[in-house]
Amino acid sequence: MSRSATASRIRPHSAAQWVGVSIIAAWILLAVVAPLISSDPLAQTTSDRLQAPSGAHLFGTDQLGRDVFSRVLHGARATLPIGVCIVLLATLVGVPAGALAGFVRGWVDEVVMRLADLLFALPALVLALAIAAALGPSVSSAVIAIAAVMWPRYARLTRGQVLTLRQREFVLADRATGASPAQVLWQTVLPNAAPVVSLVAVLDLGTATLAGATLSFLGLGVQPPTPEWGAMVSSAVQTPEAWWTSLFPGFALVSFVIAINLYGQVFDRKELGR
Amino acid sequence: MSGALLDVRSATVTYKTRAGTVTAVDGVDLTVRRGEILALVGESGCGKSSLGRAVLRLEPLRHGSVLFDGVDLATLSGARLRQARRRLQMVFQDPQSSLDPRRTVGQIVERPLKVHGIGTVAQRRDKVVATLDLVGLGSRYLDRPPAALSGGQRQRVGIARALVLDPDLLVCDEPVSALDVSIQAQILQLLLDLRDRLGLAMLFVAHDLGVVRHLADRVAVMYLGRIVEGGPVDDMFARPRHPYTQALLAAAPVPDVAVERARSVPLALGDLPDPLAPPSGCHFRTRCPHQRPVCAQASPELVQAGPVEVACLRHEDIPAFSPV
Amino acid sequence: MSLLRIDGLSVEFPGGVRAAREVTLDVRAGETLAVVGESGSGKSVTALAVLGLLPETAKVTAGRIEFDGVDLLRCRPRRLNELRGGAIAMVYQDPLTALNPVLTVGRQIEEALRRHLGLGRRAAAGRAAELLDLVGIPQPGQRLKDYPHQFSGGMRQRVVIAMAISCDPRLIIADEPTTALDVTMQAQILHLLRRLRDDLGTSLMLISHDVGVVAGLADRVAVMYAGRVVERGSAAEVIGAPNHPYGRGLLASVPRIDAAARTGFAAIPGTPPDPAALPAGCAFAPRCGHVVDRCRAEDPPLLDAAGGRQVACWRHAEVAAAGGGA
Numbered sequence: 001m002s003r004s005a006t007a008s009r010i011r012p013h014s015a016a017q018w019v020g021v022s023i024i025a026a027w028i029l030l031a032v033v034a035p036l037i038s039s040d041p042l043a044q045t046t047s048d049r050l051q052a053p054s055g056a057h058l059f060g061t062d063q064l065g066r067d068v069f070s071r072v073l074h075g076a077r078a079t080l081p082i083g084v085c086i087v088l089l090a091t092l093v094g095v096p097a098g099a100l101a102g103f104v105r106g107w108v109d110e111v112v113m114r115l116a117d118l119l120f121a122l123p124a125l126v127l128a129l130a131i132a133a134a135l136g137p138s139v140s141s142a143v144i145a146i147a148a149v150m151w152p153r154y155a156r157l158t159r160g161q162v163l164t165l166r167q168r169e170f171v172l173a174d175r176a177t178g179a180s181p182a183q184v185l186w187q188t189v190l191p192n193a194a195p196v197v198s199l200v201a202v203l204d205l206g207t208a209t210l211a212g213a214t215l216s217f218l219g220l221g222v223q224p225p226t227p228e229w230g231a232m233v234s235s236a237v238q239t240p241e242a243w244w245t246s247l248f249p250g251f252a253l254v255s256f257v258i259a260i261n262l263y264g265q266v267f268d269r270k271e272l273g274r
Numbered sequence: 275m276s277g278a279l280l281d282v283r284s285a286t287v288t289y290k291t292r293a294g295t296v297t298a299v300d301g302v303d304l305t306v307r308r309g310e311i312l313a314l315v316g317e318s319g320c321g322k323s324s325l326g327r328a329v330l331r332l333e334p335l336r337h338g339s340v341l342f343d344g345v346d347l348a349t350l351s352g353a354r355l356r357q358a359r360r361r362l363q364m365v366f367q368d369p370q371s372s373l374d375p376r377r378t379v380g381q382i383v384e385r386p387l388k389v390h391g392i393g394t395v396a397q398r399r400d401k402v403v404a405t406l407d408l409v410g411l412g413s414r415y416l417d418r419p420p421a422a423l424s425g426g427q428r429q430r431v432g433i434a435r436a437l438v439l440d441p442d443l444l445v446c447d448e449p450v451s452a453l454d455v456s457i458q459a460q461i462l463q464l465l466l467d468l469r470d471r472l473g474l475a476m477l478f479v480a481h482d483l484g485v486v487r488h489l490a491d492r493v494a495v496m497y498l499g500r501i502v503e504g505g506p507v508d509d510m511f512a513r514p515r516h517p518y519t520q521a522l523l524a525a526a527p528v529p530d531v532a533v534e535r536a537r538s539v540p541l542a543l544g545d546l547p548d549p550l551a552p553p554s555g556c557h558f559r560t561r562c563p564h565q566r567p568v569c570a571q572a573s574p575e576l577v578q579a580g581p582v583e584v585a586c587l588r589h590e591d592i593p594a595f596s597p598v
Numbered sequence: 599m600s601l602l603r604i605d606g607l608s609v610e611f612p613g614g615v616r617a618a619r620e621v622t623l624d625v626r627a628g629e630t631l632a633v634v635g636e637s638g639s640g641k642s643v644t645a646l647a648v649l650g651l652l653p654e655t656a657k658v659t660a661g662r663i664e665f666d667g668v669d670l671l672r673c674r675p676r677r678l679n680e681l682r683g684g685a686i687a688m689v690y691q692d693p694l695t696a697l698n699p700v701l702t703v704g705r706q707i708e709e710a711l712r713r714h715l716g717l718g719r720r721a722a723a724g725r726a727a728e729l730l731d732l733v734g735i736p737q738p739g740q741r742l743k744d745y746p747h748q749f750s751g752g753m754r755q756r757v758v759i760a761m762a763i764s765c766d767p768r769l770i771i772a773d774e775p776t777t778a779l780d781v782t783m784q785a786q787i788l789h790l791l792r793r794l795r796d797d798l799g800t801s802l803m804l805i806s807h808d809v810g811v812v813a814g815l816a817d818r819v820a821v822m823y824a825g826r827v828v829e830r831g832s833a834a835e836v837i838g839a840p841n842h843p844y845g846r847g848l849l850a851s852v853p854r855i856d857a858a859a860r861t862g863f864a865a866i867p868g869t870p871p872d873p874a875a876l877p878a879g880c881a882f883a884p885r886c887g888h889v890v891d892r893c894r895a896e897d898p899p900l901l902d903a904a905g906g907r908q909v910a911c912w913r914h915a916e917v918a919a920a921g922g923g924a
Contacts, residue, residue, distance in 0.1 A: 169372040173435070176330055177386035178359035191376050317780035424869055454636040455807065459851035459865035466862060481781065484853035488860045511855060525785035527810025529852050531834045534814030542782040545750050 012266050020262025027256055031076035038070030041227045050242045060244035063235070071227040072248050078228040079253065082143060082221070083209030087201050089147035090208075094154030095190075095197060101155065102162030103185045113159070116152035124149045128211065132220040142221035146211045150204065157200055161193035199267035206260035213253055229253045279443055279475050280306040280329065280362075284338035287324045294550045298324040300499035301338065303576075306443065311469060311476040313490035313507070315483065315522070319549055320496040322479045326445045329477065330364055343442075360390060363436035367448040369428035373420040379406070380416035383434045390439070401438060408471075409434045409464060426457035433464070443475040450485065462489055483526040487511055495519050498549060498557040505582025513594060515584045517562045518542065520595045556587065564592050600624040600664075601801050602648065602686075602769055607661030609643050609652065615874045617643040619825040620660065622900070625769060630795060630802040632816035632833065634809055636848075638870050640825035641805045645773050647671075648803075649688060650678050665769070684714040687762035691774040693754035697746040703730075703757050704742030707764055714765040729760040733790060752783035756790065763794060771803045776811060788814060809852060813837055821845045824871050824881035830900065831907025841903050841914040843886045880911070888913045888920075 012018045045065035053060040059068035101112040119127070128145040135141035165171060166189060174188045175181075213230025215221035222228035224235075229249040236246035287299040299321040306312045314322040327333040329340050331347060339346050342362060350358055363386075366372035373382055380402055387398045403413045409430040420428055429449060436444055446465070450458040462485060468474055480486050486493055487507060494504035495518065503516040514520045521542035528534060542561045547553055553560050559569040566588065574585040586592070602625040609618040618640040625631045635641040646652045648663055648670060663670040665686065670678060682688075690696045698706055707729060708722040717725060723742070730738035733756040746754055755775065762770050772791070776784040792815055795802055806812050812819060816833040821842065829842040840846045847866035868885040871877060877884060879894040886893065892912050900908035904918055911917065 169366045169368055170374045172327075172332055173364065173366055173372055173432070174374070174385070174389075176332060176359075176364040177389055177435070177439070178356045179385075179389045180356075183389060188374055192374070194376075317782060426869060454870075456636060456848060456851045456866040457869070459853075459863040460867075462853075463863040463865055482853075483781070483855050487855050487857060488853045488863060508859065521782055523855060525781045526855050527781075527784075527808055527813065528854055528856055529809035529813055529837060529849055530854075530856075531813045531816075531837050533856065534810065537814065542785075545752060545783075546780075 010266060012263065014265075016262045017266050020259045020264070021266075023255055023259035024263060027076050027080065027252075027259075030073050031080055034070070034073035034077060038073050039067050041066060041071040041074040042225050043067070050239060050245070052242075053244050059248045060242070062232075062245045063239055063242075068232075068244060068248055071232060072229070072252050075227040075229045075232060075249060075252065078139070078222050078226060079209060079213060079230065080256070082139065082212035083205050085143045086146045086150065086208040086212060087204050089143060090150035090204075091154050091197070091201055093147070094151035095158045097151070098155035098158030098160075099162050099185060099190055099193070102159035103166060103181070103189065109159075112155055116155050119149060119152045125211070125214070128215065129218065129220060132215055137220045137223060139222055142212055142215040145220075146208060146215070150208065153204075154197065154200070158190075158193055158197055161196055162189055165189050165192050195267060199264065202267055203261060203264040205264075206257040209260070210253070210257055277307055278305040278341075279308045279310075279343060280304075280477065281341040281344075282325075282329065282338070283341070285325060285328060285335055285340065286337040287321070287328050287333055288336045289324075289333075291550070296549045297499050297552075298549075299328065302496075302499075302501055304494055304501065304504070306475050306477055308442070308475055309469065309473045310492065311478055311490045313478045313480055313486040313493045314496060315480055315486055315493060316496035317481060317522075317546070319498065319546055321499040322496050323447055325496075326364070326447050326477060326479045329445055330359075330362055332364075356390065360386075360439045361442045363439060363441040363444055365429075365432050365436045365444055365446045365449045368452050369425045369432065370452075372432050373428055375420055378417050378419055379411075379423070379431050382420070382431060383438055386435060386439050392439075402434075405434045405438045406431075408437060408468065424457075425453050426460060429453060429461055430464070433461075433468075437468070437472075440472075441474070443477065445477045445479070447479045448481065449478075451481065458485070465489070483511075483522060495522065498547070498552050500557060500585065501576060501583075502558065502585045503582060504576070509581040513580075513596070515579055515582060515589045515592070516558075516586050517564050517592060518558050520592075521561075524595075556585075564588055599627055601627045601666065602803065603662075603664040604644065604648070605662045605664070607644060607647060607663065608659045609640075609647060610657050610659050612655050613874050616825050616876060617656070617873060618647070621822070621825070621827055623820050623827060623830070625801050625803050627768070627801055628799050629817040630804060630815050632804045632806065632812035632819045633822060634806060634812055634819060634848075635822035636807050636870065638824065638873060639822040641822050642773055643825075644822075645688075645771050645803065645805050648771060649682050649686060650675075651688075680714075683710050683761075684765045685767055686769045686771065687765070687767040689755075689758055689762050689770060689772040689775045691777050693751065693758045693778070694746070696758050697754065699746055702743050702745055703749070707742075707757075707761050710761055710764050725764070726760075729764050730757070732763070732794070733757070733760045734786075735760075752779055752786060755779060755783075755787055759787070759790065759794070763798065763800070766798075767800060769801045769803065771805070773805045774807070775804075777806070777808070784811070791815060809837060809849060821848070824876060825873060826881065826910060827900065828882070828910045829907065830909075831903075831905060835905040835907050839918070841907065841909045841918045842882075842911050843888050843913075843917055844882045846917065847885075888917055 012021050043066060048061050049063055049065045051057055051061045057067050057069060059072060062068055097112045101109040128149050131145035131148055132141045171184060171189060174184045212221055216228045216230035217234040222231055229252050232249035233246050239245055282302060282304045285299055285302045288295050288297050302325060316322050324333055328335050339348060342358060347358060383402045383405055384398050387393060387401060406413060406415060411430050450461050453461065478490060490507050492505060493507050493510050494501045497518050503519045514523055524541045541563060544561050547560055555570040555572055556574050559565040568587055574587045576583040576585045579589055604621055604623045607618055607621040610616055621644050633641045647658060658671055668677060704726050707726040711717045711722040711725055726742055727738045730741060735741055735753060735756055749757060776787050779787060788811060804812060804815055819833045819836040820827050821829040821836060823844045829836055829840060829845045840849055850864040851866060853863060866885055871881050879897050883889045883893045898910045898912050900910050903909040903914045
């Protein structure tokens with residue numbers, strides 16, 4: 001793919017998509033500069049517990065006297081990468097598995113698909129919880145658990161794409177020039193499956209981020225005192241009258257997920273009509 | 275047999291459908307000499323495309339063998355097969371789907387060179403530009419995607435891709451059927467020029483008899499998996515001997531009012547039989563105006579009749595026929 | 599006496615695509631007019647415009663289409679509906695998409711009969727069987743109960759033709775009716791069309807890219823290029839000795855099976871113009887061997903020429919003199 005063509009494929013082309021990519025960019029920026037524009041998220045001042053938003057604390061303080069504003073900004077540094085890691089891991093496992101299943105067929109296809117069926121049959125969140133609990137509560141176990149539940153999606157999707165593409169004349173032409181099956185699959189077929197898979201992957205970033213936040217909410221992902229949006233909402237449940245402790249992290253999460261969904265549509269163009 | 279670049283012997287291709295096994299190619303023999311254009315003609319379902327693909331091992335041969343320059347391709351594998359593959363290339367029918375939509379023209383034509391690890395980046399680029407020149411496209415097309423090209427231009431890219439490895443033989447699977455007639459002529463003339471300049475041999479699969487008349491040196495007519503007649507193009511068109519060949523020629527439209535008005539009733543009656551259950555003996559007998567009971571009993575073999583070979587038990591009894 | 603008269607029809611698509619430009623054609627009672635052109639010539643758009651079957655994005659920017667005194671472009675939708683399938687019938691290229699896959703063939707024909715001719719069920723069934731017989735389908739009574747997918751391609755096209763003639767149309771518009779068929783089947787269908795046309799006296803507007811297909815059926819021929827009619831006249835004149843450079847080029851590029859020897863391929867250089875970016879002047883000028891400055895500046899209208907034909911070319915007389923045949 002020429003570089004300018006790739007660039008045009010990811011550039012937003014509607015107002016909604018611009019809004020989406022702006023919000024995502026804003027959160028990334030805030031996550032990066034968080035230490036520069038806010039105070040220590042872990043600093044507790046017990047005398048200032050549960051203060052409403054004010055000049056000193058823009059978003060108020062939580063039940064341990066920590067500044068919610070800085071915790072929300074620092075929370076981005078935990079929440080955002082989790083979603084990305086989950087999707088990356090799931091595609092790294094699922095896409096090759098699905099590609100091989102669809103291209104080679106035979107027993108490889110059977111094994112991959114039955115494994116995927118098995119995982120589909122079980123309720124996703126429950127399974128993720130079980131895996132995370134078994135691995136011990138930590139960020140990496142949350143990532144592995146959710147990715148383990150998500151990869152069959154990519155496997156199935158990729159397999160479907162590969163099954164259709166391998167019949168197309170340009171794939172036949174590739175074989176005719178003497179390319180090995182591996183070359184045909186990885187260099188010709190998969191790049192053509194990429195648009196559909198990337199659309200799903202980008203939209204899944206929202207779901208994955210939410211799933212990571214849910215696991216942290218339940219105590220199985222990011223551990224205290226590290227700030228993370230889901231975990232922050234979880235502890236805020238105990239102090240419902242202090243609305244700022246749940247509203248701001250909740251809003252952060254929601255805004256990020258919506259932004260992903262808005263921008264993700266950029267991949268859903270004529271490619272999918274081909 | 276010596277001097278034959280491509281030697282196909284008893285080629286049989288079958289494929290399974292839900293309703294049974296279809297014999298797409300039924301024990302076909304054919305040869306193509308160096309620098310020669312052999313046309314394979316027939317209507318849909320005759321097996322010509324399957325045969326073309328089987329020659330390139332894009333479809334498996336149930337029985338039979340394909341010898342290229344004396345070597346049976348089935349005995350080769352791995353690196354030696356890839357080497358052999360370089361000398362046999364294919365041009366496909368549909369300019370829309372035969373080019374990778376995610377690559378540029380330059381990348382598409384370069385691909386065969388990369389696949390075989392030929393040359394440095396600079397050498398490959400030179401070869402690609404030279405090949406694009408050969409087919410009448412300039413280097414300004416290098417960075418364009420197929421979607422930006424017309425049907426005729428895309429087909430030229432397909433031909434360039436087939437030529438970049440300097441093959442000895444091209445299998446062309448209906449390369450102009452999807453093009454407008456005035457563009458067809460451009461591409462066909464290009465193929466003729468390339469044959470003259472490069473000494474290429476071609477196995478040209480087609481359904482349009484007009485194209486075949488002016489392109490091919492020899493013609494083989496196929497019906498339901500078998501060759502029913504074959505020989506030099508001038509002889510076949512001047513005096514076709516198989517009833518099916520006669521029917522094809524009687525049906526082929528001619529852009530001439532007087533000729534068309536003078537034409538009589540079409541010669542092939544009825545419909546193509548079910549390929550899952552072709553008629554016993556001669557496959558064409560159910561549509562043949564000259565059929566007799568003997569035609570159901572024995573499958574006719576190809577026999578010499580003057581300059582051509584015919585597979586018809588009654589070819590000597592059938593009156594001579596001239597298409598117009 | 600014209601049965602159908604298309605006058606100055608211009609059709610545009612979004613993006614400035616001029617698919618048809620001032621197309622003027624007419625079909626007389628009992629005659630067969632062939633409209634010949636390659637892709638992008640505007641021939642199909644013209645045919646679809648007659649019956650109001652253009653896609654929603656198309657805009658008719660000028661012209662009249664008169665059938666039997668009614669302007670089809672401006673009449674009430676109900677009137678057009680009455681005509682469709684009744685007085686004007688259409689035969690399409692792909693029989694698979696023209697037939698409803700979930701209804702039996704008999705049901706589809708009967709529906710048309712009952713709608714347009716008001717026949718009762720028994721009468722419609724009987725007539726449907728007659729029609730299948732007329733188009734050469736064996737065992738017509740039985741085949742009425744079959745679904746479209748149970749017919750072969752050639753048989754399906756016969757069914758479509760049966761539907762077209764079912765309500766005694768005055769005009770049949772056939773848009774590439776044999777392009778999807780093998781050549782032996784094509785010959786059978788053309789033979790059928792000729793027989794029906796002779797027996798029933800229907801007018802036929804035959805659209806095709808294949809001049810050979812048209813040569814056997816047409817009384818008059820119109821050649822289209824880049825949305826315009828470039829030559830119009832009797833079939834013998836236009837096909838035998840075209841006076842428009844495009845017509846000559848087109849005929850020269852068709853390889854003939856009855857040639858005495860191999861002659862190579864005579865191509866028209868260049869490619870057809872982009873309908874969204876047509877050149878000023880004659881659209882064929884960039885590819886024309888007879889071009890002069892006037893051609894590039896002024897787009898020629900249809901001019902009267904030899905043999906009662908009209909040619910849209912400033913130099914038609916020179917082209918005619920340059921050679922006696924294609």
